[in-house]
Amino acid sequence: MRYFFEEYAFDTDRRELHRGTNLVSITPQVFDLLDYLIRNRERVVTKDDLISVVWNGRIVSDTALTTRLNAARAAIGDGGDKQRLIRTLPRKGFRFIGSVQEVQRPVVPPPADVWVERSSDTVPTPASPPRLSIVVLPFANLSGDPEQDYFVDGVTESLTTDLSRIAGAFVIGRSTAFSFKGKAVDVREIGRELNVRYVLEGSVQRGGNRFRLNAQLTDTQTRIHLWAERFDKPAADLLDMQDEIVSRLANTLNAELINAEARRAERSHRPDAMDLYFQGRVFLNKGVTPAFLARAKDFFVRGLALDPDNIEAAVAAAQVDVSMGSSFMTDDGSVHFKAAESALNSVLLRAPNHPRAHMLLGAVQIRTSRAAKGIAECHLALALDRNLADAHGFIGLGKYALERGDEVEGHVQDALRLSPRDTRAFLWFMFVGMAKLMTKADLGALDWLRRSIEANPNHALSHFHFAGALAMMGNLKEARSSAEAGLALDRSFTIRRYRINVFRFDNPEWMARLEQLYEGMRTAGIPEGQ
Template identity: 30%
Template sequence: MAEDSRRKLAAIVVADVAGYSRLMGEDDAGTLASLRAHRAELVDPLVAAHGGRTVKTMGDGLLMEFPSVVDAVNCALAIQHGMAERNSNLASPNAIRFRIGIHLGDVIVEGDDIFGDGVNIASRIEALAVAGGIALSDDAYRQVRDRSDVAWADGGEHALKNIARPVTIWRWSVGEDRTPSPGPKKPAAEKPPPDRASIAVLPFDNMSGDPEQAYFADGITEDIITELSKVSGLTVIARNSTFVYKAKAARIQDVAADLGVAHVVEGSVRKAGSKVRITAQLIDGATGGHLWAERYDRELADIFAVQDDVTGKIVEALSKSLIAPGPTPAPRHEPAVPEAYDCVLRGREQYRLFTPEGNRAADGLYSRAIALDPAYAAGYAGLAMVRMHDWFAGEPDALDKAYELAQKASELDPALPLVHEALGNIRLFRREYEEATASIERWIELEPGSADAYANLAGLLHFTGEPEKVAPLIDKATGLNPFFPFYYTLYCGQAYLMMGRYDEALEALRRAATRNEDALPAQLYLAACHGLRGEDKPAQDALARVFRLHPGFSVKWLKTYFPYRREEDTARLLAGLEVAGFSA
């Protein structure tokens, strides 16, 4: 570090103008004059009044710092309310609206400037705020949650570019609340208690002494989640929300509150050769008290019996007063060779890397599972998904091979949810729309607590011409998966675009692209959405990113891999891309 540099803790505020490129394209001189006036008459006086300073301006953006998060938030609220008043007589497309992000973090001070992760996080968070709104990091939120009349909405966890750990954000926008009270501040309204028939299964600890065995503990955890998700009336938090807590020391009551559940399962796995030791505990999320605990010392061949017993004991403990009797899930088909199950777990881990290398490794592992046990449906279903990704990578015959494998898996075990996940996705790209829908709906019947099943149905219905059904399904999915992946938001953006609701589409697509800038569909639909809104420059920028991600992008490629049932949907997408500069 330079000699004149020092570190300090600060509340960092980043603001920029929503739709700045469009505003400048329509009236650059007027936009600059308005922005200068807003700063001189509103923003700068408020920053000074709240004890902050403007570090620098960056085109349409501002970087500010405050010694207190409370002062930073109060200043941001005052700015957004002031901007709403100043814009009240303007047509919405002509109004200047700020997005503001706030983070409490460590910064490096050099002269009058500040740098470091604290600034980077605030900048990334700002992009997740809505126009006219504010987004806080969890670190900032903890400083103000009991010191403000504002009701902050939980915006979920986000993976931010170049930031090592995911960041939880909290959102507010003008019109949502903030009625100042002249009397003593009322206590914040308590969150409603969670549904008692709700549960989260934390990643089981790998106690094998070998980090390479982590896949096995993860696989056991995921299979228990899947089995619990089959129980009607039980809300089960999805894998990628509970796996946020992997290898982290977390207080059970905090985990339960974060995930909105009444009960938590935790445990451990020790695997040595053909021997397995599994411990599992069911814990009350409010008190941290144990409701049930068990330890199993078994042979690897008995692993399914252990999982079924764990699931059964949990359901038994909850069903006495919480879960109404429902249909008994179909029994699982166990592999004849225990090693085949091990190969499937390792194949699943490799497949989820979503890389060419991971796909090749998964291919070998799933193929090995089938060779060991030709009647093991999970091996065929997993290999079917690998073949579908081979098709995405440009192998023209791979989709037919994927379909054959999925059909074989269905013959062997029609009650396996993965079978219907594979069949539904493959049938969509084969343009077998009714059959694809039936497969995903069957997946939901078999696993009614699966967030991914509802999200898959949402994505499918967007392509089959029913975009109005997408948002309710994504709401259901996010309820089961609070730390949901970026594509949940992407599906909403795609659906809004096909419904002609371009403002809502743009907000959703921006959030999806911010969380995963290398996701080709997010950039593609962003380009089309900006084009349909008549925003040439942002549309062209997004299309340039599309070609950087996929230099061979073409109309033929789009029509192959974007299986719209209605011609008008494909035409709408292409119309937006044409404004961005794309030609057939």
């Protein structure tokens, strides 16, 4: 069954919510809650009704129920104050009051297998699986407690939804994946049957107050395990833990799948636009250096030459410009910011709900004296993709630009909660380090800047900041060593270039700290420039 209201399509067969052509990521409990409210829109639904149906009668706190209702409202653009679609009736319950059109999905026979004919003979062979195609098999419940099934299945369903947001991904739907629940499977056979390149499997075990989740990604053609992860932590609120675990897995898998597809693309004699995109993303993830960014940009430009309408390549190319401007790799960073903003606005005309495009536009606005507007763009990006950890990092940068240094660390911690091993974490650490430097929390600044370099030593600006901060605090030997490491990555960097392109603050104390940083950089051996 499909229900249409405003610009949304709610598909109960596929368990999907769409806003226009864009898939909206929601957890299974939020989907079930919306499903029940929409199906029962002719009456007021009580709290007990929701708990009975959505949570199977389990004890649920008022806070947990409110959290899921707020998430349901957010998913359909219905603020808690306006309540256009979901109305709360005090002491009575809740009712879906939106105008709904109900459409029965026609019964369609399953599609025939796709075959290609080899030129040397007429023996049919299956078509090769689509790139970045994956099935999330139902995770196994090893707890021996059937009551845990709802949580285990919820992880599987949420991952299926969230992985479908990865650019270029083809994800097998929930209903098909759950047909394998409880069955012994061979990943190669699964790959052939579903025509997918990757299988994600996992298990969940709860013992006492501890909780453990294991997951592994396997190549269906080679049976090689490409990646594995384990979560082992205290069992708190399982629903909140589910959201955190799914976000962490989705962010990690995004990077791992891109790496796997790039390795395949390297072996292709005739790469297409998406092959080139994946290869460029690998260099973008390696670090912010002139060499890596140049390689990445080359792949994206070649991809766009093959397919000018490739949205992902256009967004990634814009990201290169944002990185070039933000890392002071040229004397006039505004040229790169203008190029990025123009490209991103063009993308958003064609794909108005592209999360990364909104996030990167926000980053440009933050770096060009429009921090409040940029923060709002990043919040919009998070509304479109709750797993977009980098958006939290840029919000932290925006707070730094607004001289609200004490708030920066909190936003970076939000980013780390979603993606603790993110390839971009080194930037987030640098944001906190600089915020602490400006607020004279010197030891904290050194700690965060050191973490930035440890997370990714291929970022020249982190070395320069660290060198300047060390010299400010009298550690000249380590300061000079860090300056040398930064200059080995970017020989063209000068204090003059940094001064021209850095944030301008209204706070005299912050501007005075910047002058101290410039002097520290000079002492560390970073050239002044002309």
